Amino acid sequence: MNGIAAPIVAAEPARAPEFLTRRRRVSVIMVVYMTGEALTESVQCVLRDPLVDELVIVDNGSTPCEAEVLRRLTERDDRVRLLAGHGNIGFARGANLGAAKALGEVLVFLNPDAFLQPGCVAELVKTIEGRPAPCIVGGRVLNADRTEQRGARRGEITLLSALMSLTGLARKVGSWRRFEVHWEDEALPDVASPAPTISGACFCMRREDFNAVCGFDEGYFLHVEDVDLCWRVRRQGGSVLFHPKAEVIHLGHTSQTSPLRVEFYKGLGLARYFRKRAEGVSGSLIAWLLSPVIVCTALARPVLWRLTGRAA
Numbered sequence: 422m423n424g425i426a427a428p429i430v431a432a433e434p435a436r437a438p439e440f441l442t443r444r445r446r447v448s449v450i451m452v453v454y455m456t457g458e459a460l461t462e463s464v465q466c467v468l469r470d471p472l473v474d475e476l477v478i479v480d481n482g483s484t485p486c487e488a489e490v491l492r493r494l495t496e497r498d499d500r501v502r503l504l505a506g507h508g509n510i511g512f513a514r515g516a517n518l519g520a521a522k523a524l525g526e527v528l529v530f531l532n533p534d535a536f537l538q539p540g541c542v543a544e545l546v547k548t549i550e551g552r553p554a555p556c557i558v559g560g561r562v563l564n565a566d567r568t569e570q571r572g573a574r575r576g577e578i579t580l581l582s583a584l585m586s587l588t589g590l591a592r593k594v595g596s597w598r599r600f601e602v603h604w605e606d607e608a609l610p611d612v613a614s615p616a617p618t619i620s621g622a623c624f625c626m627r628r629e630d631f632n633a634v635c636g637f638d639e640g641y642f643l644h645v646e647d648v649d650l651c652w653r654v655r656r657q658g659g660s661v662l663f664h665p666k667a668e669v670i671h672l673g674h675t676s677q678t679s680p681l682r683v684e685f686y687k688g689l690g691l692a693r694y695f696r697k698r699a700e701g702v703s704g705s706l707i708a709w710l711l712s713p714v715i716v717c718t719a720l721a722r723p724v725l726w727r728l729t730g731r732a733a
Contacts, residue, residue: 444472444550445526445527445550445627446474446524446525446527447472447473447474447525447528447529447546448475448476448477448523448524448525448527448528448529449473449476449477449530450479450516450519450520450523450530451464451476451479452481452512452515452519452533453482453487453533454480454483454512455482455484456483456534457534459533459534459672460533461490462536463531463532463534463537464494466536467531468498468500468501470539472542472543473500473529473542474500474524475500475523475524475525476502477502477522477523478501478504478519479504479516479518479519480503480504481507481508481512481515482509483505492505502522502523504518504522511643512637512642512644513638513641513646514637516530516646517636517639520628520631523628526627527549527625527626527628528626528628528631529623530621530623530625531623532671535562535669535670536670536671537669538668538669538670540666540667540668541623541667541668542667544664544666545560545664545667546625548625548664548667553659554630554659555630555654555657555659556627557619557624557625557650557654557662558613558619558624558625558662558663558664558667559573559574559616559619559624559625559662559663559664560573560620560664560667560668561609561663561664561667561669562622562669563671564670565670565672567670569605569609570605570622570671570673571603571605572605572620573605573619573622574604574605574607574616574618574620574663575602575603575604575617575618576600576601576602576604576617576618577602577617578602578617578618578648578694580695580698580707580708581600582600582601583691583695585600585602586600586601604616610665612665613663613664614662614663616661617652617655618648618651618652619661619662620647620671621647621650622669623667623669623671630654633657634653634657634659637649638650638653638697641689641690641694642689643687643690644690645691648694649690652698681720684722685716685719685720687719688718688719688720689716691715692708692711692712692716695708695711696708696709696712
């Protein structure tokens with residue numbers, strides 16, 4: 422099917438639990454670009470959540486049908502703010518724009534193809550309050566079959582750990598296990614627990630913390646900006662937490678953008694991230710020399726997916 426199957430209907434929010442009635446305002450920020458049908462359900466899930474005071478939609482580019490539906494939604498539901506007309510400025514700039522225009526003191530960043538599950542926002546808001554600044558709390562990102570999605574919680578991402586994980590050596594050699602980037606197969610914690618890197622598909626920050634780390638680095642156009650944000654939070658002495666009970670179903674790959682283009686930007690983002698993290702002259706030189714290799718490796722992924730019939 423093309424476009425949006427059904428118009429988005431303004432949803433009446435349920436009553437918030439009593440213990441959360443005295444709280445700071447919550448704004449959900451969603452950057453949209455050619456999302457397709459998933460946008461309808463994603464918005465509905467947000468507007469059904471009793472703790473969402475505001476939904477800020479940053480439209481980096483929609484089909485005429487989607488744009489019209491979003492425009493009508495703002496007329497029917499005063500919780501929705503639509504920022505449009507600026508063109509495709511990339512995810513990082515779009516998210517920063519949404520954060521700057523949002524009125525809430527607590528910011529929840531959500532992908533437009535991600536569906537908030539009941540209680541997700543409540544768990545994020547409860548967990549982040551009272552934490553030392555700066556703090557970021559990421560949700561448990563699930564596939565449509567409710568298995569944990571790859572990338573929902575990750576280890577320290579460096580050139581070495583990325584290489585170890587990509588080649589599979591981190592899993593094959595016991596002493597190198599510490600270099601494994603992907604943690605989705607690890608035992609699920611009972612409570613919010615430290616994780617070096619969480620997924621940008623759904624996470625929460627207090628406004629003052631987001632501002633303290635200067636928001637997203639706008640040098641990233643698409644992908645890796647979440648990895649960079651987690652790294653900067655930790656570098657400032659803050660904490661990054663993964664919350665096992667703040668669940669969100671993330672479809673992924675719904676955008677009508679070419680997979681090759683997406684992987685190109687992912688490669689550029691990784692190369693930028695490793696250059697930023699490089700220490701000393703030799704480290705910087707290695708990062709710069711490897712940048713073309715990283716981009717080419719990323720570009721090769723869609724080709725491998727087509728040949729093997731699966732995505733990595």
